[in-house]
Amino acid sequence: MKPFRTLDAIACPLPLSNVDTDQLIPARFMKRSRADGYGGFLLHDLRFDEAGAPKPDCSLNRPERQGAQILVARRNFGSGSSREAAVYALVDYGIACVIAPSFGDIFASNAVNNGLLPAIVSEDDGEALLSVLEGGALRARVDLETLTIDAGGLSVPFSVDPVWRTRLLNGWDDIDMTRSHLDAIAAFMEADRMRRPWMQPAKPGAGVS
Amino acid sequence: MPEGGAESRRTLFDKVFDAHVVVQREDGQCLLFIDRHFLHEGSFHAFNKLKERKAQVARPDLTFGIEDHYVPTRTRNLEEIDPAIRGMIQQLRDNTGRHALRLFDLGDPGQGIVHVVGPEQGLTLPGLTMVCGDSHTATHGAFGALAFGIGASEVAHVLITQTLWQKKPKRMRIAVDGALAPGVSAKDVALSIIARIGADGAAGHAIEYVGSTIRGLSMEGRLTLCNLSIEAGGRCGMVAPDATTIDYIRGRPYAPKGDLFEKAAEDWLALATDADAVFDREVTLDASEIAPVVTWGTSPEDAAPITASVPDPDRIADPARAAQVREALDYMGIRPGQNLTDIRIDRVFIGSCTNSRIEDIRAAAAILAGRKAKVPGLVSPGSRQVKQQAEQEGLDRIFREAGLEWVDAGCSMCVGMNGDLVPPGERCASTTNRNFRGRQGPGSRTHLMSPAMVAAAAVTGHLTDMRLLMREAGQTEG
Numbered sequence: 313m314k315p316f317r318t319l320d321a322i323a324c325p326l327p328l329s330n331v332d333t334d335q336l337i338p339a340r341f342m343k344r345s346r347a348d349g350y351g352g353f354l355l356h357d358l359r360f361d362e363a364g365a366p367k368p369d370c371s372l373n374r375p376e377r378q379g380a381q382i383l384v385a386r387r388n389f390g391s392g393s394s395r396e397a398a399v400y401a402l403v404d405y406g407i408a409c410v411i412a413p414s415f416g417d418i419f420a421s422n423a424v425n426n427g428l429l430p431a432i433v434s435e436d437d438g439e440a441l442l443s444v445l446e447g448g449a450l451r452a453r454v455d456l457e458t459l460t461i462d463a464g465g466l467s468v469p470f471s472v473d474p475v476w477r478t479r480l481l482n483g484w485d486d487i488d489m490t491r492s493h494l495d496a497i498a499a500f501m502e503a504d505r506m507r508r509p510w511m512q513p514a515k516p517g518a519g520v521s
Numbered sequence: 522m523p524e525g526g527a528e529s530r531r532t533l534f535d536k537v538f539d540a541h542v543v544v545q546r547e548d549g550q551c552l553l554f555i556d557r558h559f560l561h562e563g564s565f566h567a568f569n570k571l572k573e574r575k576a577q578v579a580r581p582d583l584t585f586g587i588e589d590h591y592v593p594t595r596t597r598n599l600e601e602i603d604p605a606i607r608g609m610i611q612q613l614r615d616n617t618g619r620h621a622l623r624l625f626d627l628g629d630p631g632q633g634i635v636h637v638v639g640p641e642q643g644l645t646l647p648g649l650t651m652v653c654g655d656s657h658t659a660t661h662g663a664f665g666a667l668a669f670g671i672g673a674s675e676v677a678h679v680l681i682t683q684t685l686w687q688k689k690p691k692r693m694r695i696a697v698d699g700a701l702a703p704g705v706s707a708k709d710v711a712l713s714i715i716a717r718i719g720a721d722g723a724a725g726h727a728i729e730y731v732g733s734t735i736r737g738l739s740m741e742g743r744l745t746l747c748n749l750s751i752e753a754g755g756r757c758g759m760v761a762p763d764a765t766t767i768d769y770i771r772g773r774p775y776a777p778k779g780d781l782f783e784k785a786a787e788d789w790l791a792l793a794t795d796a797d798a799v800f801d802r803e804v805t806l807d808a809s810e811i812a813p814v815v816t817w818g819t820s821p822e823d824a825a826p827i828t829a830s831v832p833d834p835d836r837i838a839d840p841a842r843a844a845q846v847r848e849a850l851d852y853m854g855i856r857p858g859q860n861l862t863d864i865r866i867d868r869v870f871i872g873s874c875t876n877s878r879i880e881d882i883r884a885a886a887a888i889l890a891g892r893k894a895k896v897p898g899l900v901s902p903g904s905r906q907v908k909q910q911a912e913q914e915g916l917d918r919i920f921r922e923a924g925l926e927w928v929d930a931g932c933s934m935c936v937g938m939n940g941d942l943v944p945p946g947e948r949c950a951s952t953t954n955r956n957f958r959g960r961q962g963p964g965s966r967t968h969l970m971s972p973a974m975v976a977a978a979a980v981t982g983h984l985t986d987m988r989l990l991m992r993e994a995g996q997t998e999g
Contacts (some may be wrong), residue, residue: 315908327844328839328848329842330720330845330847331957332820332957334955334957334960335957335958335959338959339546339936339937339960340937340938341936342563343606346566350532357958361962362945369756373747381662386840388724388754391721392751392957393955394656394658394671395563395672396572396654396672396674399672414724414754416724417690417724417754417756418671418672419655421672422672422673422674425675435841438573456894459694470783475548475549475550475688486678487574487677487678489686490552490678490684492685493544493684496988497543497554497682497683497684500543508540508788509781509784510777510781510782512582512790513557513582513644513778514643514774516774517777518643520950521919
């Protein structure tokens with residue numbers, strides 16, 4: 313995974329609450345192979361009308377927001393299903409950071425696993441960021457080392473779980489990290505067999521009482 | 522473990538979490554051992570990651586595949602369905618076959634929705650850590666298991682290592698005390714909680730449900746309640762094991778047997794939260810104040826008693842909330858101030874991991890018995906076992922005679938992946954868990970409610986207080 317330190321990029325305001333994962337990627341696209349890229353499905357029904365034409369009122373379709381890598385939204389972004397495809401759609405579209413007052417827990421965890429920063433700001437700072445962007449500011453600068461966001465002369469702090477911050481800064485992969493603990497896992501399993509002998513699933517049909 | 526100190530005052534959540542810590546890092550991250558891992562058709566991204574790494578499944582004996590998200594409900598013959606959907610099912614068969622995993626496929630008498638099958642088969646037990654690439658995995662917390670949904674990267678991590686990195690979330694206790702009015706169900710309790718605390722009200726928290734109302738719920742009711750924890754943003758939702766839990770598990774196919782069961786039951790009862798254990802947040806509800814609830818908007822927090830009216834965004838002070846309400850009403854095609862009972866519906870759906878267990882099917886059938894539905898609808902029992910039991914009780918006839926379709930088990934119209942869709946612009950009264958835009962199909966409009974409330978809406982063609990139909994039924998029988 314690529315380390316995330318600072319990001320200076322076009323930012324797009326998305327002044328909506330509860331942007332759930334069903335909106336981020338509608339279920340009907342989830343049969344596709346990731347190799348084809350999921351970027352075209354991002355917020356599909358918000359971006360495109362029934363005939364597939366871009367909706368002009370959707371901020372992501374504005375000419376000046378093309379190439380956006382930062383998204384600013386309202387509370388409870390990514391609520392809903394555990395579909396990591398919602399993060400794939402954002403990442404494949406080019407988004408590397410979403411700024412919002414709160415995130416769905418599973419979404420945030422999936423985001424970090426794909427190098428996407430879920431940056432938490434206060435409700436007031438979130439509204440202020442939306443205002444400067446909608447007032448014409450084009451870019452934002454997100455600094456994960458200092459935990460600050462700058463846009464249109466505004467500078468606001470953000471938070472992210474410290475463990476996730478370290479992972480993003482270093483681009484660490486969980487599976488490789490865990491593999492260094494294989495002995496501890498084996499020891500746990502051995503001891504647990506004595507502690508919780510009932511944990512192992514029974515063989516169905518064998519000695520039903 | 523020292524006695525008498527803070528260490529000895531632990532919550533149910535802490536006890537289960539602590540028992541699974543393999544490694545604890547200084548930054549608070551814990552490597553947790555995972556006892557049960559369920560897979561479904563959507564797990565293909567994770568299997569692809571295994572392939573990339575040429576890795577094997579660490580514990581096939583703790584890993585179970587279930588066909589539910591994409592399965593057809595009107596036929597079991599895969600030759601008759603959309604090849605792309607068939608491909609999703611075949612892909613799961615190939616992946617579970619390659620790693621020699623137990624698969625509950627369409628031909629299996631145990632097949633059904635993963636969160637119905639786990640408890641039914643005795644795979645769900647108190648004190649276990651359970652994960653699945655599905656956000657409604659919190660359902661299994663009804664047994665006092667620590668169960669939560671994970672994404673594809675984490676699914677791959679569990680497949681390869683049988684562990685997961687987690688940090689302890691905060692703890693929230695939700696107490697519901699008192700008697701529920703007749704006809705008021707676990708679904709109404711859950712939606713009332715979400716309306717109170719918000720769809721992100723429990724974000725970053727593990728919920729424990731306590732109180733006399735919760736104790737009085739059957740396992741089916743507790744499963745519905747814990748299922749909806751994620752709709753309040755909760756990481757998981759749990760109920761401490763008691764006699765109801767233990768009676769339910771005894772004799773299930775994969776549950777421990779004989780002396781081992783007795784030993785297990787002893788361990789399970791000891792999981793209850795210690796007196797004086799401290800929670801980060803406490804919420805209390807009075808059961809007697811809970812009426813049948815419906816949602817009117819596009820988030821589960823947009824919920825209100827059926828006796829209420831649609832909110833007016835012009836009278837909401839918070840501009841962000843007012844904007845959210847205005848957009849929701851626009852999408853849903855309803856007017857501010859309109860009585861909820863005046864909202865007409867186009868179809869109904871009874872099913873999903875939230876409300877498709879035998880008790881749910883019975884509650885809907887009790888309202889529909891001897892009546893006709895004014896709108897079309899689908900009834901999809903949560904598993905083949907639920908279907909069989911309902912048919913033995915003659916409930917399938919009630920639905921058919923009312924004019925509804927009685928179909929096979931799967932996630933079906935809750936998420937529409939199998940093609941069971943609500944057409945654009947249509948309004949569906951649904952026993953499911955999410956009223957998100959387009960959830961039941963592009964342009965679909967969903968109103969969430971209990972099975973009895975969906976049945977009542979089917980009978981009248983509009984959102985309806987099921988208690989009126991209950992009383993009517995009582996009179997005709999009395």
